[in-house]
Amino acid sequence: MPFDSLGLIPALVQAAAQSGYAAPTAIQAAAIPAILQGRDVRGSAQTGSGKTAAFSLPLLQRLGAERAQGSSRRVRALVLVPTRELAAQVGETMRSLAQHLPERLKIVVAFGGVSINPQMMGLRGGADIVVATPGRLLDLVEHNALKLDAVSMLVLDEADRLFDLGFAEELGRILALLPKQRQNLLFSATFPSAIQALADGMLHDPAVVDVQGEPGTEPNIVQRVIEVDAARRTQLLRHLLKQHENEWDRVLVFVATQHAAQIVAEKLYKNGIYAVPFHGDIAQGTRTDILSQFKQSRWDVVIATDLAARGIDIAQLPVVINYDLPRSPTDYIHRIGRTGRAGESGLAISFVSASTEAHFRLIEKRQGLSLPRERVEGFEPTEVAVPVVDASGTGGIKGKRPSKKDKLRAAAALAAARGDAPEKND
Structure with missing residues (x-):
């Protein structure tokens, strides 16, 4: 199946080829048409399967078409990621794919651990796409460096991590700042059952794309x-x-x-x-x-x-x-x-x-x-395991049974996703 059969414009078909994709991967073939149709998507596939291009290509096409119609340069697509390294990588991929578009799109990458000033300067004059970690995005909002009231497309990359305890509060605050009417795209290699329920709570009639375990998709x-x-x-x-x-x-x-x-x-x-x-x-x-x-x-x-x-x-x-x-x-x-x-x-x-x-x-x-x-010769083990009784029944595996605090924070994020979070008092 060629990329042009998915509804992508020639410039993005060319960009995909230059990025090393001879043909769409399973996640790309299933997700790209649904995103171009404006549907919410929950996409799950193994690492290294091309998930970033799966959401980037249709996102760039839709925003490029809006720019061609003279839309203002306000943040219309927001990509949230859990780590600085992933933010830089996604931004690099999107810029590479966008370089042949007829209309130039401004893509800004923002993450913590570095000075906020260059990122604020980069947002002057607006941006079409912002790729950010949650904490730094909220810092930029508090500095009035950007507004999120025009976001029409939200991507959560490594979505299961963003719904996890460490990001639940920040994610809830961000979701409360976004328009209720928007396209939501959630991608990850894994969606544990507890996280999947939270994710589905913010999606409307989603296209569920799960290519885990399909022939030819296993790494x-x-x-x-x-x-x-x-x-x-x-x-x-x-x-x-x-x-x-x-x-x-x-x-x-x-x-x-x-x-x-x-x-x-x-x-x-x-x-x-x-x-x-x-x-x-x-x-x-x-x-x-x-x-x-x-x-x-x-x-x-x-x-x-x-x-x-x-x-x-x-x-x-x-x-x-x-x-x-x-x-x-x-x-x-x-x-x-x-x-x-x-x-x-x-x-x-x-x-x-x-x-x-x-x-x-x-x-x-x-x-x-x-x-x-x-066993490796010369390194044979001599220790003997001591039986450990796990009263919780979880086997010590993190996240099997969330604590009360976990549940409360997750519920707050879900409420914000549904648009019924309480308004923030200034």
């Missing part, structure tokens, strides 16, 4: 599990990196904390492996440089927290290693999805110790997996 990722004592994970990691140094030109390693990222990176670096930490306490400019250099293979290994689990697109990344297991099955999917993108093959390795074996079995259960356990 080609080999998943391995290696048993190792917790205290020997760094040694095993160093051993694997040395053993495969001619095969793995870049490796992304996930750890649980910022402190672990620093410690593991330092130990590897001292042993001759070009490794660098990547986490939220690192300045935004430095984080941007690290990613750019990693994509150019100037770093061998990046030791990252879950900050890097979503939205970061590193072409042909061969290996992802879970040094620490993620807290939830959803995060596991997002982590390993950094490899095996856009039709490439990839490898995902998880280190499992006696104390984390039960947790990994729960991850397997939730994801429908059953992976053989491996």
